[in-house]
Amino acid sequence: MVIVMDRREPNRIAEKLSAKGVEVYIGSLDVGDYVVGNVLVERKKGLDLHHSIVDGRVWDELYRMKNTDMKPCLAIVEPFKESDNVPDWVKVRSVTTEEYTSVVATAIVSFGVSVVTFDSDDEFVLFLKSLDGRLGGRSRKPVLKSKKSGKTIDDVKFDILTSVPGIGSRTATELLKRYSIADILNMPEHELDTVKVSGRSIGKQLRLLREVVSDGGLQKN
Numbered sequence: 105m106v107i108v109m110d111r112r113e114p115n116r117i118a119e120k121l122s123a124k125g126v127e128v129y130i131g132s133l134d135v136g137d138y139v140v141g142n143v144l145v146e147r148k149k150g151l152d153l154h155h156s157i158v159d160g161r162v163w164d165e166l167y168r169m170k171n172t173d174m175k176p177c178l179a180i181v182e183p184f185k186e187s188d189n190v191p192d193w194v195k196v197r198s199v200t201t202e203e204y205t206s207v208v209a210t211a212i213v214s215f216g217v218s219v220v221t222f223d224s225d226d227e228f229v230l231f232l233k234s235l236d237g238r239l240g241g242r243s244r245k246p247v248l249k250s251k252k253s254g255k256t257i258d259d260v261k262f263d264i265l266t267s268v269p270g271i272g273s274r275t276a277t278e279l280l281k282r283y284s285i286a287d288i289l290n291m292p293e294h295e296l297d298t299v300k301v302s303g304r305s306i307g308k309q310l311r312l313l314r315e316v317v318s319d320g321g322l323q324k325n
Contacts, residue, residue, distance in 0.1 A: 107121060109137065117225060121233065142173075143235060147179045149181050154204075179222065182224065262277070265280070270306070
């Protein structure tokens with residue numbers, strides 16, 4: 105059995121897998137952290153997911169996982185709770201339980217990414233071993249490249265904005281010059297109507313964007 109692990113992942117995971125008789129190949133993955141057969145696994149500690157939601161990076165990561173020829177899976181280890189203390193380095197703002205569950209729903213419904221949670225690295229390692237076992241030990245040495253879409257993170261942001269009715273390419277381009285996706289999603293309600301493009305208020309469209317994301321209904325382009 106061979107499980108492919110990205111070289112940026114902690115050595116303790118490889119050691120735990122090896123101790124369970126699983127062969128680990130360490131290389132560089134363009135997307136995700138582990139390849140088990142035809143399954144691509146992204147491992148995220150709960151705190152890292154919190155940070156990704158705050159800065160909007162989670163949408164690019166989900167988009168890139170979707171855009172491979174493998175089955176994508178997001179594994180959340182030690183899920184971060186709303187009641188947990190947020191360390192200084194991530195104190196941009198807190199992420200509510202509602203926001204957290206919304207991201208999980210969007211990952212599943214809109215990006216086709218399976219989501220599983222584990223209380224510890226030990227549980228995660230057992231999951232990888234079991235996954236490989238279910239595949240009959242067919243985990244392969246890596247084809248480490250994802251499908252090439254030619255898309256950059258700015259393209260992904262553009263796709264997200266233009267998925268909303270009433271936001272065309274010109275409006276999306278202008279918005280991205282002034283705001284990040286995270287800025288729009290976190291903008292106070294009373295400020296939405298002050299956003300104008302070419303003299304036209306687009307508060308209605310921005311509210312729809314927030315509703316689409318919170319409902320897990322982000323459309324695919």
